[in-house]
Amino acid sequence: MADLKETIISSMVNGPDVLQDIVSARRNGRDYVTDRFHTKTIVNRLHPDKLSLRVSEIRTAASGAKTFRFVSCGGALPYFEAGQYLNVFTEIDGVRTSRPYSISSSPKQRGYYEITVARIPAGFVSDYFLDKVKVSDTFEANGPAGVFHYNPVFHKKRSVFLAGGSGITPFMSMISEALESGAERDITLIYGVRNEDAAIFKDELISFEKTYKNFRFHLVLSEAPEGYSGRRGFIDEACIRELAGNTDDCTFYLCGPQVMTDFCYEALCKLKVSKNHIRREMFGSRQDIQNEPGWPANLTGNEVFKLKVGDRTIDALSRESILTALERAGIRVNVCCRSGECSYCRVRLVSGKVFMPRGVLLRLADEKFGFIHSCKAYPMEDLEIEF
Secondary structure (H helix, E strand, O other), X not given: OHXXXXXXXXXXXXXXXXXXXXXXXXXXXXXXXXXXXXXXXXXXXXXXOOEEEEEEEEEEEEOOEEEEEEEEXXXXXXXXXXXXXXXXXXXXXXXEEEEEEEEOOOOOOOOOXXXXXXXOOOXXXXXXXXXXXXXXXXXXXXXXXXXXXXXXXXXXXXXXXXXXXXXXXXXXXXXXXXXXXXXXXXXXXXXXXXOHHHOOOHHHHHHHHHHOOOEEEEEEEOOXXXXXXXXXXXXXXXXXXXXXXXXXXXXXXXXXXXXXXHHHHHHHHHOOOOHHHEEEOOOOOOOOHHHOOOOOOOOOOOOEEEEEEOOEEEEEEOOXXXXXXXXXXXXXXXXXXXXXXXXXXXXXXXEOOEEOOOOXXXXXXXXXXXXXXXHHOEEOOOEEEEO
């Protein structure tokens, strides 16, 4: 079996390097045989169900954005891959809810996690973080999760990051780790924002470019002021071709508002980039779900439907997900990504119809037995669900 596994790995991108790392780990790593009776303890240390975190520092990251440093309220923080996120729980005006935030700090240090929160229009949780959270406040969070990270077996050593707005946060973690550890990777970052004041981590990224020859940083402003000498407009096909260069030998990573990543994905397809070389991070729910392709033409987003769950019936707005309606009513739901990927928030649709946007990763069994992701399901009529 080992020979077959190593044969498969050797045929992959960077496979020989990975095999060499495996040999080195076997020769120099610790012997885990003695830990076989402590499996639960080891698993909980690496993948805890819940984390208790305390805010130790708050810094301004850009206009309308702040970085929050979390330290553990007890025990060590589990390791994470650069690009992963934390799902942070909070209670606001009696509503318990959560939001997934990419970890913006490097995994090379283990004493804290940092997330960077940017204000969004009518942002229920972002407004709370930016206006009310203070040092010493405590939060509960899921352990690090997500698959938006560099994989040396499958991904090219040349990376092109396409970021928009607060979508820069996972890239900051990836860039810090790769550059400061001396990894043999070549990274180009193309970052689109409205103006320079809104560019999160701008000074740090400029400093990285001056320090490391294998990193290039391009800021693209959609609302550039007069006299601005940098790149203007959007991250379109021409922009990518000019700033990224040869697109055949790299892996592209996209993170930002869905409108932006849709636009960039189409541009990459026009540039004949293989879909296997495009990594796209989910970015939560759209604020304007009514503009999602396929949205029912007869709904305005303001309709109020009845949602029956168990022995309770609650109100549900058509423009808000079932998950949001449940949280507003004080009904607890398991949740992590809020992007239709992890399946924690699955519920069974007993009756009624829902709208589900693109990107929801329903399994065949979910479709067969009527399960939906409540974070990405919007009521089209009165509904009944069950957990």
